[in-house]
Amino acid sequence: MADLLVEFFHWAFGMTLAPDLATILGIVAGILAIVLPLLIVVAMSVYMDRKVWASMQMRRGPNVVGPWGLLQSFADGLKLFLKETIIPASANKFVFLLAPGLTFLLALVGWAVIPFDAGMVLADLNVGILYLFAISSLGVYGIILSGWASNSRYAFLGALRSAAQMVSYEVSIGFVLVTVLMCAGSLNLSEIVMAQKDTFLGVNGYWFTPLFPMLIVFFISALAETNRPPFDLPEAEAEIVAGYQVEYSSMAFALFFLGEYANIILMCAMTSILFLGGWLPPFEWEPLYLIPGWVWFFGKIFFMFFVFAWVKATVPRYRYDQLMRLGWKVFLPLSLLWVVLTGLFLLLTDKIPA
Amino acid sequence: MIYTLCFYLFATITVFSAIMVIASRNPVHSVLYLILAFFNSAGLFVLLGAEFVAMILVIVYVGAVAVLFLFVVMMLDIDYSEMRKGFQKYLPIGGLIGLVLLAELVLVGFGWGLGGPVTSDPATAIPALSEMTNTEALGSVIYTKYIFLFQMAGLILLVAMIGAIVLTHRKRPGVKKQNINKQVMRRREEAFEIVKVKPGQGLG
Numbered sequence: 058m059a060d061l062l063v064e065f066f067h068w069a070f071g072m073t074l075a076p077d078l079a080t081i082l083g084i085v086a087g088i089l090a091i092v093l094p095l096l097i098v099v100a101m102s103v104y105m106d107r108k109v110w111a112s113m114q115m116r117r118g119p120n121v122v123g124p125w126g127l128l129q130s131f132a133d134g135l136k137l138f139l140k141e142t143i144i145p146a147s148a149n150k151f152v153f154l155l156a157p158g159l160t161f162l163l164a165l166v167g168w169a170v171i172p173f174d175a176g177m178v179l180a181d182l183n184v185g186i187l188y189l190f191a192i193s194s195l196g197v198y199g200i201i202l203s204g205w206a207s208n209s210r211y212a213f214l215g216a217l218r219s220a221a222q223m224v225s226y227e228v229s230i231g232f233v234l235v236t237v238l239m240c241a242g243s244l245n246l247s248e249i250v251m252a253q254k255d256t257f258l259g260v261n262g263y264w265f266t267p268l269f270p271m272l273i274v275f276f277i278s279a280l281a282e283t284n285r286p287p288f289d290l291p292e293a294e295a296e297i298v299a300g301y302q303v304e305y306s307s308m309a310f311a312l313f314f315l316g317e318y319a320n321i322i323l324m325c326a327m328t329s330i331l332f333l334g335g336w337l338p339p340f341e342w343e344p345l346y347l348i349p350g351w352v353w354f355f356g357k358i359f360f361m362f363f364v365f366a367w368v369k370a371t372v373p374r375y376r377y378d379q380l381m382r383l384g385w386k387v388f389l390p391l392s393l394l395w396v397v398l399t400g401l402f403l404l405l406t407d408k409i410p411a
Numbered sequence: 412m413i414y415t416l417c418f419y420l421f422a423t424i425t426v427f428s429a430i431m432v433i434a435s436r437n438p439v440h441s442v443l444y445l446i447l448a449f450f451n452s453a454g455l456f457v458l459l460g461a462e463f464v465a466m467i468l469v470i471v472y473v474g475a476v477a478v479l480f481l482f483v484v485m486m487l488d489i490d491y492s493e494m495r496k497g498f499q500k501y502l503p504i505g506g507l508i509g510l511v512l513l514a515e516l517v518l519v520g521f522g523w524g525l526g527g528p529v530t531s532d533p534a535t536a537i538p539a540l541s542e543m544t545n546t547e548a549l550g551s552v553i554y555t556k557y558i559f560l561f562q563m564a565g566l567i568l569l570v571a572m573i574g575a576i577v578l579t580h581r582k583r584p585g586v587k588k589q590n591i592n593k594q595v596m597r598r599r600e601e602a603f604e605i606v607k608v609k610p611g612q613g614l615g
Contacts, residue, residue, distance in 0.1 A: 077412045152443070183544040187466035194474030198446070201478065205439060205485050217482075224478055244546055378589065 062087045087179050091168050099318045100130035102362060106318075109366035137314075140307040145207060148304065152206035157305065157312035160199030164319035167192040171326050172247045174336045174350035185246040186234055189327060193230075193282060196320060197223040200284075200291060200301050203313070207304040215300020218377065219284060219291035225384035226281040232392035233275045236268060236399045237331050242410025250335035252410065259341040262334030267402065271395055272332040274388055276364070279324040281384065283317065285365060287372040288380055295374075325361035326354075333357045414458065421454040438484045446477045463546045 063083030104119060104127065111118025119126035144150055170185040172178040182188055197220055204216020238244055240263075241252035257265040263272060281288040291300045302313055329335055335357070336350030375383070403409045428447040435441050449472045456465035543551075553561050608614060 081413065149439075152439075182462065184462045184466050184546060187463070187470065191466050191469040191474060194470055197474075197478055198481075201481060201485075202443075205481075213485075220478060220482060224475060227474065244544075382591075 062090070088169075091179060092165055095165065095168060095319065095322075096315070098322065099315055100134065101127075102318055102322060103130045103133075103314075105362065106366045106369070109363060110370040113367070113370040134311060137307055137311040142307040142309060143304075145209070145304050147208045149206040149208070152202050153304075154309065156199050156203035156206060157309045157316070159202065160196065160316035161312040161319070162316075163192055163195050163199065164316040164323060167320075167323045168326075170246055171323075171330065172250060172335065173354055175247070177336075177351060178247065181247060182245065184244045186238060186244050186249065186331075189246075189323075190227075190231065190234060193320075193323075194223075194227050196282070199313070199316065203305070204301040207301070209304055211297040211299075212301050212303045214297050215291045215293070215303070218293075219301065222284075222288065222290065222380060222384070223282055225381060226278040226388070229274060229384060229388035229392045230278045230282065232389070232396050233271045233278070234331070235396050236271050236392070237263075239396070239399050239403060240266075240268060240410070246330055246335075250330055250337060253332075253334040254337060255341050261337040261339060261341060263332045267399070268332065271392065272328070274392055274395075275331065276328060276361075278384075278388060279328065280365070280368060281380070283321045283324055285321065286369045287375045289374060290377055290380060293374065321365055322358060322362065325358045325365065328361050329354060329357035333361075417454070418458055421451045421458065424448075425451040425455065438487065439481065442477060442481045442484050445480070446473055449473045449477065461545055463544075463549060 063080050066079040066083040066086065069079075107129070108118040108126075110116075119129035122128045122132045144153060167189055169180045170178065170182050170188050172181070200219040200223075201216045204212045204214075204219070207213070237249065241249040243249060243252070253262050255261065256263060263269060280286075284291050292302065293300060297303075302310060305313060336354040338345035338348065338353050425448050428444040428451065431444040432441050432448065435444060449468060453465040453468045453473075456462070456468060606614065
């Protein structure tokens with residue numbers, strides 16, 4: 058996609074601008090083409106999240122602002138935008154303001170390598186999956202820094218919990234990624250998607266394969282990685298009020314909030330790409346290919362997001378030691394074992410991708 | 412042009428943040444600058460076409476090692492003026508070590524320029540980037556020719572890890588731990604007893 062835009066800018070402005078400048082403009086246009094819709098999707102996903110919880114708890118949810126309450130998120134955003142930014146007197150000002158910006162930035166940066174359709178990707182990296190893993194492992198800094206810079210006990214407790222939690226679950230996510238990329242034989246996200254074509258009786262994605270348990274492990278780890286319930290101990294409004302977000306108000310808080318949701322959608326996209334076949338239709342049936350790939354991809358993200366909301370609406374919060382036990386004593390050995398089993402399986406059935 | 416710009420951007424920030432690591436007064440800021448230095452070196456690796464090394468640098472150093480650094484440094488309660496007290500005393504020995512390192516770096520630079528045996532006779536020919544991604548290239552060398560060295564490095568790390576755990580792990584008496592198996596296996600009969608209490612008598 059970026060290549061096309063770059064070409065377009067060369068064609069349109071090649072005469073008047075330096076070629077390098079046209080290239081940069083093309084790339085910036087590509088970035089905007091992803092980020093602007095993403096922000097709207099984030100706003101709408103907050104609305105969807107609230108509507109799903111509401112229906113599960115037999116409430117109405119947001120229904121006042123706009124038709125069916127559709128504009129609720131925008132009203133909330135406007136409200137936050139108009140509020141005063143309060144910086145605590147004893148806070149470390151620079152780091153305090155850096156943290157929400159970092160969270161938001163990292164949540165957007167990850168989208169650079171996500172393939173929305175065949176060839177529809179901003180940066181088709183050879184190591185796309187490692188890039189995503191690196192970006193998601195950086196996410197912990199926003200929280201740790203905000204907790205430290207706030208100079209508040211609750212915020213610091215939240216930051217410490219979050220740091221330990223995210224580092225722990227990253228380990229199992231890493232091993233799950235290894236199982237997937239052993240089967241796909243590539244670190245490139247587009248190739249990982251193509252490797253999921255027709256895995257079992259014409260079904261695309263790793264639904265009916267031995268990799269399915271890893272989908273569950275990945276999904277639960279993704280919940281922990283994004284601090285979603287039942288793993289939202291860093292926020293835990295009942296014990297440490299709102300953890301690392303305690304001291305934040307106005308836009309700084311809004312950036313945390315948006316970053317959190319952008320991260321959740323990124324995790325949904327990652328799940329769809331790694332396990333559910335990305336932009337491929339669910340079954341190998343020719344008419345299904347008439348629907349463009351990105352529609353299937355968005356559908357899968359939508360489905361995963363619904364499951365995220367579903368989990369939040371139905372399960373209670375974990376206790377901290379149970380959370381650590383699940384990460385280190387259950388998921389880590391399980392995913393490690395699965396790496397060995399997958400390797401053995403590929404070796405014995407002679408299916409190692411070239 | 413973009414390439415050169417990127418190089419100078421990454422290189423300048425790397426050097427600047429490396430200086431700030433030792434120059435900044437607040438240790439947390441030092442760690443943050445260290446992270447920035449790691450990140451920009453990863454950028455330099457990407458420019459060199461070594462994308463795998465760049466990503467691993469970010470994942471391992473920034474994503475894990477530096478988090479632990481930050482963790483520890485944030486918990487410390489340091490009196491900064493107290494820490495700076497002995498600075499003058501250690502200046503000679505610190506300066507000496509610095510000089511030795513500088514001399515070595517210069518020697519390495521000269522060695523590179525003169526084209527010693529290292530550059531003219533690489534241990535293993537690395538295929539061109541157009542033929543093989545560097546993840547594949549690294550894998551095909553590490554898991555074949557250097558498999559024993561690679562495994563040995565892994566074992567040493569494992570031993571270090573187990574050693575650290577054994578050294579610091581202590582069993583304290585009187586700690587209440589949850590035994591989930593026992594919890595789940597508990598039956599109603601063990602858990603509670605129904606007693607008929609006569610009015611005005613109590614259980615005795």
